[in-house]
Amino acid sequence: MTARQLAADEARRLIRIGRKGVLATNGSNQEKYAPGWPSSSLVTYATAWDGSPLFLLSTLSHHTQNAIRDSRVSLLVDGTDRHINPQEGPRVSVVGHLRLENDTRLHRRFLAKHARAKLYAEFSDFQFYKLTVEKLHYVGGFARALWISKKNAVLPKSAWQDIAVSEESILRHMNSDHQQTIRLYGTKLLKKQGRHWSLIGVDPEGLDLMCGQTVHRLPFDSSVVDAEQCRKMLVSLAKQARDL
Known part of the structure; x- marks a missing residue:
């Protein structure tokens, strides 16, 4: 794996762990308060299966x-x-175009990570958007700055399309039949306290878990591309947790 590919994986991992960021936009010359000036705002976000x-x-x-x-x-x-x-x-800057997102499965992924947003998600002025990634600027520390192209910034469709189809059934199965296993993921592998754990998201690179109102990220050791590989990974993680 090249240094740039490694940086792309690190950047995507950082994006998936996060829940908030600063969104920078371009102001219009016609606006009233700061015409022509850039603007930055605190926003909450989740990620699509490809990392967008x-x-x-x-x-x-x-x-x-x-x-x-x-x-x-x-x-x-x-x-x-x-x-x-x-x-x-x-830190990483995700550069791209903000587009309306109509896939209700992605709406669910956002609301799973930000449950309180359900209070206003149905308001007429609120809409879901996806940042269509063009490139990343990743800084991994002192003197570790790299531009990462779109090709490496997000996962190709072949790497996530089967997981997208299978995600909701995986979540239902795990939360219904394997609650103790999910708890072991949180308490043993992530070393976090708490009794009531649930699995709220699955993507090719890891799991999103919730305990109380807190979201935790459990990355996979290697990516999975379909439901069978995901099943094997979940079994492997359960064994690791029980062996600790």
Whole structure:
């Protein structure tokens, strides 16, 4: 694996772990308050199966209005919290176009990660969007800055289309029949406290789990491309957890 491919995997892992970021948009010269100036806003997001960020945004918001006029946006995801010197920590800027997203399966993925958004998801001014990725700018630490092309930034359709079809049935099966296993994923593999765990998302690169109101990410050791590979990975993770 090349350094650029490794950086792409690290960047996508950082994006999948995150739940919030800073969305930068381009202001119109005709707007009233800051004509022609760039604008940045705190937003919450989830990810599609390929790693593209998903949003639930109000058309009344300044950043949404900017993106409707000019779809070019950038999302900054910051992974530096645990570093005394933030400049030594990882961060990634996702560059692309903000587009309306009509796939209700992706709506479910967003709402699973941001359950409180269900309170306003049906409001007439709120709509789901996906950031169609053109490139990433990943900084893995001091002197580790790389531009990553679209080809490496997101997973190809062949890597996620079967998982997309199977995700909801996997979630139903695991949450119905294997609650103790999910709890072991959280308490043993992630070393987190809590009794009531659920599986809320599956993609080719890992699992999203929830305990209480907190979302946790459990990455896979290697990617899976279909339901059978996913089943084998879940069994392997369960064995690892029981052996600890």
